[in-house]
Amino acid sequence: MKMQNSSTISEKCAFLADYASWLWGCGATCARITKNTARIARALGIDCELTVMPSHVELSLAGADGADAAVYTRRTGHSGISFDINARLSRLSWEIADGLVDFPEAVRRFDEIKRTRPTGQWEVLLLVGPANAAFCRLFGGDWAAMLTVLVATLAGYPLKQTMIADGRDLRLTFLCAAFFSAAISAGAWIFGWGDTPDIALATSVLYLIPGVPYINAVSDLMAKHYLCAFSRFMDACVLTACLSAGLCAGMFILGLEKF
């Protein structure tokens, strides 16, 4: 009986640790990770503590009711930000807390959520091009600048997708994508397209800015998860530095000094 209780508790703790790791990997804030995990732990009758670290999550089981004390560690996945998975995992936590699903069904649904497909590459490409062009407009660009930015984004974003799919380092990916996007949009300066070529150049790389990591970093700061806040902030800063370097390299090679 003791072993059966222990193995069941062990399975539940492993599930919790996996759940927390997936939530971190999909870009949830630390507050959400700890809240959701605590909610599920309460529903499953497990007394545990969750430690959220920049690259790992650790679930510490207190060791009562015949179960041994244990620590379950999971490496956080870097599968990319997914608000879809975030929403599904949050809904799963409420379904477990409200008793709508039992543990085996929760595990089955969790496995299904893990297989959630990301937004289609073509769909993202078709949406991000006009988005960056709209961004150019918000900064005061004219229609020629918007068209330039649209083309530059449609050239740089597939490069980013390809390099990420090939498993290239994300920093190198950002640098290359920013270089080519900036270089193509610099055509507005070189060939005299439109009246706002400087805005075209400045906004051509904005699709690469890691906005969600910055927002998450400040959210974690407010929730007093300073370690994770700093980690996310540094990740975002490094990526911003890489895209700036790509932008500067593009401008330097083309002989433009528009700072």
Added chain:
Amino acid sequence: MVQAEITWWAIVAVLLLAFIFRAFERYYTECRPAAGDKPRRSLFEEGEEGQMLYVPGDLSDEDAELFDNL
């Protein structure tokens, strides 16, 4: 300005050639079954720190995975 124009066209050409090269590479490795049996090797590969600096007793990434799930 002429130099800038030439450089711009060169950059655009490099990007287009990269996409065309990538398309051919995908066609030959994924669409042709015989070619797909061979392990895919890229022209450029990134080395890992472990390959340059090896100390006896180092764990590879696969071995390190075994210690993750406690």
Added chain:
Amino acid sequence: MSSEIFVNIFEDGLFAAIAAIGFSSISNTPRRAYAVCAVIAAVGHAVRYVLMAPDIAGMHIVMASTAAAMAVGVLGVLLAPLIKCPAEVCLFPALLPMIPGMYAYRTVQALISCMLHTGEAAFDRYLSLFAQNGLTCTFIMLGMVLGANIPVFALKKISFQATR
């Protein structure tokens, strides 16, 4: 004159909505949230535009961004339960058009320029640009996320149970 302002506000909101949809697709936002993110982003950006317009309020970008983010936060919390998503799924993509991306990379550019220019006058100028852009970016980010999260915590009962 007033109709021109309304046209500008509408245009600002419209392009912010398009930008929000595109940038939220990069973050794998569920499709049902696109419309909500677009509406919230449009309202938020339009509020910021109005607050920053010299003819109307003439606020500083940090204060205006904070206020706009609060509007985004309130709308996000109220609309998130309709699409069964956590509040941040609606909020964060809606905040993306207001992220000070240009200030962020201009900070890095100014830092690189500091290293490239050794003359004191040029160095001082780029150092000043670095500090100015860096501080503006930091405070806009802080203000935006603080502003967006205040309604989330104030309306806890709604926001924390949006996916229930």
